[in-house]
Amino acid sequence: MADNSLSITDNRTGKKYEIEITDDTIRAMDLRQIKVNDDDFGMMTYDPAFTNTASCRSDITFIDGGKGILRYRGYPIEQLAEKSNFLEVSYLLIHGELPNKSQYDAWVNDVTHHTLVHERIKKFLDGFRYDAHPMGILVSSIASLSTYYPEAKNLDDEAIRMLQIHRLLGKVPTISALGYRHSLGLPYTYPDNEFSYAGNFLNMMFRMVEPKYDLDPVLERAMDVLFILHADHEQNCSTSSARAVGSSRTDIYSAVSAASAALYGPLHGGANEAVINMLHKIGNKSNISGFIEGVKNGEERLMGFGHRVYKNYDPRAKIIKELAYQVFEVTGKNPYLDIALELEQIALNDEYFVKRKLYPNVDFYSGLIYQSMGFPMEMFTVLFAIGRTAGWAAQWLEMINDPETKIARPRQIYQGAEERDFVGMDQRD
Numbered sequence: 001m002a003d004n005s006l007s008i009t010d011n012r013t014g015k016k017y018e019i020e021i022t023d024d025t026i027r028a029m030d031l032r033q034i035k036v037n038d039d040d041f042g043m044m045t046y047d048p049a050f051t052n053t054a055s056c057r058s059d060i061t062f063i064d065g066g067k068g069i070l071r072y073r074g075y076p077i078e079q080l081a082e083k084s085n086f087l088e089v090s091y092l093l094i095h096g097e098l099p100n101k102s103q104y105d106a107w108v109n110d111v112t113h114h115t116l117v118h119e120r121i122k123k124f125l126d127g128f129r130y131d132a133h134p135m136g137i138l139v140s141s142i143a144s145l146s147t148y149y150p151e152a153k154n155l156d157d158e159a160i161r162m163l164q165i166h167r168l169l170g171k172v173p174t175i176s177a178l179g180y181r182h183s184l185g186l187p188y189t190y191p192d193n194e195f196s197y198a199g200n201f202l203n204m205m206f207r208m209v210e211p212k213y214d215l216d217p218v219l220e221r222a223m224d225v226l227f228i229l230h231a232d233h234e235q236n237c238s239t240s241s242a243r244a245v246g247s248s249r250t251d252i253y254s255a256v257s258a259a260s261a262a263l264y265g266p267l268h269g270g271a272n273e274a275v276i277n278m279l280h281k282i283g284n285k286s287n288i289s290g291f292i293e294g295v296k297n298g299e300e301r302l303m304g305f306g307h308r309v310y311k312n313y314d315p316r317a318k319i320i321k322e323l324a325y326q327v328f329e330v331t332g333k334n335p336y337l338d339i340a341l342e343l344e345q346i347a348l349n350d351e352y353f354v355k356r357k358l359y360p361n362v363d364f365y366s367g368l369i370y371q372s373m374g375f376p377m378e379m380f381t382v383l384f385a386i387g388r389t390a391g392w393a394a395q396w397l398e399m400i401n402d403p404e405t406k407i408a409r410p411r412q413i414y415q416g417a418e419e420r421d422f423v424g425m426d427q428r429d
């Protein structure tokens with residue numbers, strides 16, 4: 001019996017099987033040989049939320065949820081947030097290494113030369129109602145990009161693939177800002193490539209009639225760091241969606257649009273918006289203990305807390321909490337900060353949360369920053385999406401280049417009716 005194997009005895013038949021273990025993992029397909037008879041389909045695993053199933057091999061992001069560690073391509077998130085910038089981090093995620101000076105300059109040039117969107121996109125946006133949720137606008141606008149760049153279907157051409165990534169990184173902030181301005185009925189602001197990536201985004205969002213947007217460097221840096229912190233998070237719901245949709249060999253825009261649709265949900269990127277709604281509902285500190293009781297008896301959920309992977313403080317939440325104080329120096333303190341701090345203190349010391357290892361996640365404090373910077377709540381998930389676009393692109397590219405990639409196609413346990421004959425309507429009860 002090999003050391004790196006798993007011995008399985010099927011007590012239904014008494015048969016024994018040796019399954020190879022690689023990287024602390026067994027291949028689900030190796031279980032298919034386990035059958036009770038020749039007609040048996042063979043054993044499968046049942047893992048409805050992929051809680052214990054690795055769907056790919058990846059070199060991009062490492063998380064140790066127990067220790068609260070997050071690294072992109074080996075670099076600790078704390079160092080990247082302190083020393084890098086979003087475009088450099090995007091390069092790192094997509095190309096695998098930090099760029100040298102000329103690679104960096106070329107990359108910035110390539111991305112910023114794709115910040116403009118086709119004028120027709122503005123007409124497309126005009127079709128949305130004034131109160132359309134910006135995430136709905138984003139999901140559809142990203143999908144619409146595939147109609148402007150049909151060559152994106154050519155997945156085998158490396159240069160074409162990279163061009164679409166430049167376009168995505170360049171255009172997603174522009175589309176996001178256009179969607180926001182559409183909702184307010186404001187004239188669209190064109191990109192200004194003299195600003196940094198984050199600075200240009202703030203310019204497109206908030207510039208009014210002034211000839212040049214007066215960019216605050218603290219807010220610019222905060223925006224950039226928030227993009228870095230959201231840039232990737234291995235096989236989360238949206239990234240898995242990008243990979244699953246992309247595995248059918250659709251173009252990157254369709255795959256990233258699907259990813260942003262997954263991000264929209266309140267259990268994923270929608271949580272930052274849900275946190276502010278929760279703080280608003282709590283209203284003041286005297287209502288916190290009643291709210292916590294509601295959480296413990298299942299009537300409420302403490303949004304911005306808990307994570308499928310982190311069973312420790314989310315390292316991004318730590319950085320964001322510090323960043324919040326820097327932003328509040330400029331914008332004034334967010335009135336909900338005190339409620340959030342007290343909620344955190346109570347939750348970190350309460351047995352319900354301690355026992356379940358529930359800690360603040362990336363969304364707990366980010367909404368407070370966004371709100372203080374002047375973003376409406378509906379835009380919060382869009383901000384998450386702008387940063388995560390880099391990760392979706394990197395993961396999509398890795399999936400396309402992986403020889404083990406096949407179309408994603410899970411199995412099911414069928415538990416419906418056995419075969420039966422069709423009954424005409426006149427004979428149905």
Ligand code: CMC
Nearest residue numbers: 267268269271301302303304305306307308356361362363
């Ligand atoms: N408030 C109260 N109880 C919670 C919470 C919470 N935020 N999160 C988990 N629990 C409880 C849950 O009820 C369960 O209790 P019990 O064992 O008694 O049934 C236990 O903790 C384990 O939770 P789970 O639901 O099995 O955990 P999960 O891995 O399926 O869910 C999660 C992870 C993030 C969806 C969940 O923690 C949650 O809903 N959090 C609030 C929403 C949120 O902040 N989402 C952002 C996640 S981070 C950014 C991102 O991924 O987009």
